[in-house]
Amino acid sequence: MNNFNLYVPTRVLFGQGQIAGVAKQVPAGARVLVTYGGGSVLANGVMDQVRAALGERIVAEFGGIEPNPDYATLMRAVTLGREQGIDFVLAVGGGSVADGSKFIVAGIPYEGDPWDLLTGKGKVKTAVPLGVVLTLAATGSEMNSGAVISRRETGDKLFFGSEKVFPRFAVLDPSTLFSLPVRQTANGVVDAFVHTIEQYLTYPVNAKVQDRMAEGLLLTLIEEGPKLLENPSDYDARANVMWAATMALNGYLGAGVPQDWSTHMLGHEITAVHGLDHAQTLAIVLPAMLAARREPKRAKLLQYAERVWGLREGSEEARIDGAIAATRAFFERMGVPTQLSGHGIREPRLDAILAKLEAHGMTKLGEHGDVTLDTSRAVLEAAV
Amino acid sequence: MNNFNLYVPTRVLFGQGQIAGVAKQVPAGARVLVTYGGGSVLANGVMDQVRAALGERIVAEFGGIEPNPDYATLMRAVTLGREQGIDFVLAVGGGSVADGSKFIVAGIPYEGDPWDLLTGKGKVKTAVPLGVVLTLAATGSEMNSGAVISRRETGDKLFFGSEKVFPRFAVLDPSTLFSLPVRQTANGVVDAFVHTIEQYLTYPVNAKVQDRMAEGLLLTLIEEGPKLLENPSDYDARANVMWAATMALNGYLGAGVPQDWSTHMLGHEITAVHGLDHAQTLAIVLPAMLAARREPKRAKLLQYAERVWGLREGSEEARIDGAIAATRAFFERMGVPTQLSGHGIREPRLDAILAKLEAHGMTKLGEHGDVTLDTSRAVLEAAV
Incomplete structure (x- = not known):
């Protein structure tokens, strides 16, 4: 730790x-x-x-x-x-x-x-x-x-x-929260989910309490988020999602562990260029980001696959693929597209997004500082 | 919640x-x-x-x-x-x-x-x-x-x-903590474990974040506690146990959920009468307490059996028995006896302990207030 x-x-x-x-x-x-x-x-x-x-x-x-x-x-x-x-x-x-x-x-x-x-x-x-x-x-x-x-x-x-x-x-x-529009409810679940991931899915430092807390928040969002789409007035589901969202970014998860935040940084620039909601950008970037960085994140991806998605069988590659696919499917199930094309953006302004990243000094992102502009471009291209 | x-x-x-x-x-x-x-x-x-x-x-x-x-x-x-x-x-x-x-x-x-x-x-x-x-x-x-x-x-x-x-x-x-006597190290693990249990193992109120946090702390203590007996200078294990012990009683676990504390109350009186360490009394009382109250705690005992001890097969009774036995075995593995006889106390002064409970108004303990002096006596008798 x-x-x-x-x-x-x-x-x-x-x-x-x-x-x-x-x-x-x-x-x-x-x-x-x-x-x-x-x-x-x-x-x-x-x-x-x-x-x-x-x-x-x-x-x-x-x-x-x-x-x-x-x-x-x-x-x-x-x-x-x-x-x-x-x-x-x-x-x-x-x-x-x-x-x-x-x-x-x-x-x-x-x-x-x-x-x-x-x-x-x-x-x-x-x-x-x-x-x-x-x-x-x-x-x-x-x-x-x-x-x-x-x-x-x-x-x-x-x-x-x-x-x-x-x-x-x-x-x-x-x-x-009962009267919230569906889109804001869904965005909130995605936002809290990605906040948790940015502090959890990096590399192991043997911080067992923080890892278990993060996994607990992810499981809670996965179990409770979809209930809100069916019944927006489900008090218990609202309560669990609300408390999970607060716990996801009040400092406890990120204490004593590496943090990433590269998905957020790319997402911010997509919002700036294409006007998508913050959480919508996160749902687009995260699956592509995890796929692109499976090597530095391998150990934690396997832990995530097992503890959050119950994937214990098959090769390491299959389990990692399965975890990323499950993440994508969860966002889609919440009604939040995971490709830019899902918002009708078929020709995204990748150069403009990358120029903004560069202008803001976001050229060495991630827990290892190895998310260069080239990595960011590859992630964005995979997210079209 | x-x-x-x-x-x-x-x-x-x-x-x-x-x-x-x-x-x-x-x-x-x-x-x-x-x-x-x-x-x-x-x-x-x-x-x-x-x-x-x-x-x-x-x-x-x-x-x-x-x-x-x-x-x-x-x-x-x-x-x-x-x-x-x-x-x-x-x-x-x-x-x-x-x-x-x-x-x-x-x-x-x-x-x-x-x-x-x-x-x-x-x-x-x-x-x-x-x-x-x-x-x-x-x-x-x-x-x-x-x-x-x-x-x-x-x-x-x-x-x-x-x-x-x-x-x-x-x-x-x-x-x-590297230089702590083994007994204090072991007592600390048991103390943190029972603090967690007293706020977790009651009845369900659909508080998913708190439940997952509690299970995470219990798993951390189970995984890391025994390492300290083998290598008292294992920094990571010390760090995980230390942070788990703090998180077990800083308010987050108990927020929005029922709490028990009857094991603590009986334990206090055993310390007063027989002079055992606080954690030593908890290790003696808890397994007997859980066995005696398996009905009101049934739903949470089954959750505990599955999520903390991985017990998914067999009848409900078998899983509950298994979870209580595993709890007992964990304390014993930490070198902390789970019967009064383990401390050489073969004829405990049960009447004196119960008289103290009564004098302190501890006649309706537990999350339902149904731990009467009769229940406490049965628990103590089972713990000899």
Whole structure:
């Protein structure tokens, strides 16, 4: 096992009715900014529950945080937060609202150009406290300290992270997910699955607890994900998928093990060039990526084949092939295509995608740093 | 899945050489009280590393915290802490030192009789910050907010817990365990195993992530525990067992699921009456407890049989019998007897043990509250 430093101070309030618990978690005299996205939380009753929990405290609401939250949008919230003397931000939504709100809480007290927080020129020294009411199970942002922010004006998509922006609490009520569109439900399952894979399917370092945890999350997603397509209001399945998605990226899986993330990096550029959803790109890239890198990942692919897919018979090659095929079949079963052509993209702009990878310095990806642009090209070609 | 409130703010610094990290975790100007137990940390070099990390900061050391830490001992540390104006306590040792230090950090600022903190008459309103350098993998105290304190003067053994006494950080360096006596190593594996069982082997609530995590911890302990008997300096095995023991009682396993703890309660009284080590009592009670409660635990016993012990053939009864026998054999393989007679106790003082259970109100134990004194007697009789 590798050394690690693990710190996950977010309190999780999990289960039906837990939004009421916001009342105890937000300080009584707080001046609260409630942030949200496209407005589904206004329609499905979640915001009503939030307002009821906040009681007299609510000061301002800021909606319209888009998927892949935009810098310009978030800066308007920063300005509003400063004007209103906001001292608590409550994000109500999915990963984009949570990510965007992490930038907002860092931006409000930042002296200087907040853009510097994203380029690395500036550091988060202090942040307004943040809470999250989660309405989409996918990214894990509700229990980690990272965020991805886009700037459409310049075409940038940048990551920032700081322990100061950890949500103080996250409310996870699975029943708030009953009304999700099928596509978002399916995307969330794929996203959580690939988050787990990126921290698990590398090379062995004899980290048995982490391996078993990862396998447990994968099995849970495989068993429970498809149930949601049949019955979107299956509380237990929602609960299991929701908790799996949070556990997939709260730090515990990746502690003390190598990590990959090359599938994510390629996926980001596909989103930039072709506009596919984040999870849609992951479902396309992952099977091709695993096939292309079967040698460096051989030991873990065999472990994955056996423990997750029950493949114990046949040659090593057959078991690896079987595991990759099963992964692909699982995504397809969730209704998420695993080739670009599945989205009608028959002539993908591979050069544009690779140029973006190069421009972003993504030329040595993966747990061994051996995913060069050539490897990335081969993966993309296999994913057409 | 049941609702839950999960909060685990302890930072974990894991791995070889991490004790040096104490330098960054303890505030520069802190007046530090270093607490420890019987002195093995003075002999094995751990205290030297701690002193080096603390540099000029160290103010006082307090040794002699005994297994099942005693109120009178701890009160001497409280007095010392007050006299010295201590504002940080660093516990260097195993679960007893960690538990005892939780009482010390709550006791120092407490106005009133600190005994009230244990009886429930008083509440922890504030506590001196606490850090832990762990030198024994077993209890999980390094990453939770509970402690068990004994008062030999009155024969009491009481639990207290408060989020205020969560360690701010815990350093887990597996190489500090190389010099542990075999008995403590084996006890630690059994302790972590039974902690996991008490939160897993109850009745199904469809909590798939928690179930898979628990099974992963059990498999890790089964695979890695025996290696330590052969090679006490096996770093990877130490690391896996150490992390499993922490994960077994940091709150994640028990979140959203029923819990049992009846084996622990009976075990406590056996320790009180016959003086056996805590883990020794667990190894004696658990197999008999599972056998006695096979009906209410049937579904989970069958899951345990299949997923942990690979028992898929034969009748339900045969699989359950097999799982209980395998559990017993595992403890025996670790060198920990599973009958009282294994410790030379052929005529146990069952009446005294049951009288203590009754005196402590332990008459309706278990996840269903159906472990009466009659059940406890039957379990103890089966464990002779």
